[in-house]
Every structure is written in structure tokens, then in C-alpha cells.
Amino acid sequence: MSDDITTDASPPGTADEQFAALELSEEERLVLAKVADIVRRINYGTVVLVIQDGKVVQIEMAEKFRLR
């Protein structure tokens, strides 16, 4: 997954450099912060970003727990 992001969407470089190059808006940073928060909390599962008109309008997630 990370390969796709570095090769297709972002210039190579450190995380800081890539973030600087993207010049994220306040809105975009809020979305990324939310996603980071979710990713930290989930051990197994799926996160789906619903995008309309170029904006993330919804974050959906399914988290799985093995019980046995």
C-alpha cells in the first residue's frame, strides 16, 4: 500500500517533506488526524473514506476482534 502512495501520488522524501509538499488545508489535516486516530485504535479491520465532490464526507470503519 505504501509503495503505491510513494510511487504514484507523492514525491519521495521524509514524511515531513511529503507533508510540506502537499500543503494540506485545515480540513484535510482534520481528516488525516481522524484517520490516524482510527488506525491507531484498530488492530484488525477496515476503514473506508467516502468522498463526494473531492471532499471526505464520511469515515466508516469495521473493527474485528478474535474471541477464540
Added chain:
Amino acid sequence: MSDVITSRLRPAEAPGEGPPKLAVRDLVKTRRSTSGAVVTAVDHVTFDVRLGEFLCLLGPSGCGKTSILNVLAGLDEPTSGEALLDGRPIAGPGPDRAVLFQEPALFPWLSVAGNVDLALKLTGTPASERPDRIRTWLANVGLEAFADVQPHELSAGMRQRAQLARALATEPEVLLGDEPFGALDAQARELLQDEVQRVWLERGGRKTFVFVTHNVREAALLADRVLVMSAAPGRLLEEVRISAPRPRQLDDVLVARVVSDVHELLMREVERARADGSDRPILPQESDR
């Protein structure tokens, strides 16, 4: 925008808030088969259901999910362990819990409205309030034009809707469903699933729903949380918390993903059980997916 995201994530973000509405503690249920052997249907199962949560118990046929529901409904007693409602052991059926069965148990000699009226009467609703309540709930399930019709004149889907109206008109705190849409054709099932989603949404997290199903799609569509059970004897295998806004559609990316994951898990479980020599008919059907 961040407000929208936050509010829509809430159901699964706060899994442990407040005391549980329902609690199942180390539940074991055994029964004696016709040959006299003791069969374990439910094997040490423990889980909580929060107030306002929509929980689906999912598993292959014969995994004991109906046994668990019957204990929650107070129709059956645990062999060991306990089931609690608001922290108190469940001793029998009560007006705080309504049950939807696969075959709607409507009284054939009463009209649709008469069936709802009887439920209201039995749960102590004053006669002056009953006509309004009946009208409202029949309208909610799209049966207002069928109030005076006898159950046998209705289609299977409409009978199931009548059962839903009767169950919800009494304003139970908990709605228990035992494969409530299992016997319906695909279209009627979808309509009722939409209906249930809408009703649950309108109650805004105050009603607790527990549905038993072997239909993976139904569980992914309806539930905040799906508990996947093993083949007999029934144990909990996996919990899936689904945080996607309602009404959901089967082709929503997340719903489709959950369906495919859980289906795969169940297929593995069925194969494992078969390899173990279990003689139970536990194959999920193609239509279950």
C-alpha cells in the same frame, strides 16, 4: 465537516459506556436429543449488549444462537451461567422485551389492528390511547390500509410487518428477533430490513435490538456489532464492530467488505466442523451470503 465525521462514528467509538442493557454470562445450554444423548447447544458464551445497540448473533444452523435468544426472551432457562436484563437475572418473558419470530405468531381470528390492540391491552396500554397507537404503527410499517384484514389475507411479508408493528407498538425496551426475515422472499426481506433500520434510527439509540440470523448480509446491514458463532457447540468466534451510518445499502463498500470477510470466516468454520466429523447440517446456503 469534522463534526459530521465525529457524529457518524459515535456508535462504535463508545462501546463500553454505561451499564449493559443485556448481559449473558458464561451461558451454557444443553438439551437431550431424541436418542437420549446430551447435546451442548451453547458452550460458555459471554457478551454484553449496550442500551440502544443493534446486535446481530450470526452463525451456522444449529450453533445455538436461537437458544441464546430464547434465554434472553425468558422463554428458556440457562443450563448454567446467567442472562441479565438491567443487571437483574431474566426470570421469564416480560413486556420490556418483544420477540419477532420467523413465522409471525399472529392470532388468525383477529384482524391486523386487533392483533396490535391485544398486545397493547396485555401490556397495559389504556384503552383511550390504543386506537392512536395502532394507527401510528400500522402506518409506520405501511399497513394502514390493511387494519381490518385477517392475517391469512396478507402476504408473508405483510404478516411479518404486522408482527413488527405489534411488537413495536408496545414500546418494548428490547426487541429480540429470531431469524425474523428468514422465511421471506428477497424483496420482502429488503423492504423489512429498511423498515427495521428506519425504526431503530427513529428511536435514536434508546431501543436495544438483538437479532439472530444466519444471513451474513443481513447482519452487516443492520448491526452495530456482529457476534459470529462457531458451529455446534456454539461459542463466540469473532466480533465485528461496524461504524457506518444508516440506512446502509448492501453495496456500500464497508458493508460489502464485512460481508465477504465474515462469509469467509464462516466457510472456514463450516469446513473445520465438517473435518471434525460433526454430523450437523451446518452448510450455509448460497442465499445466506
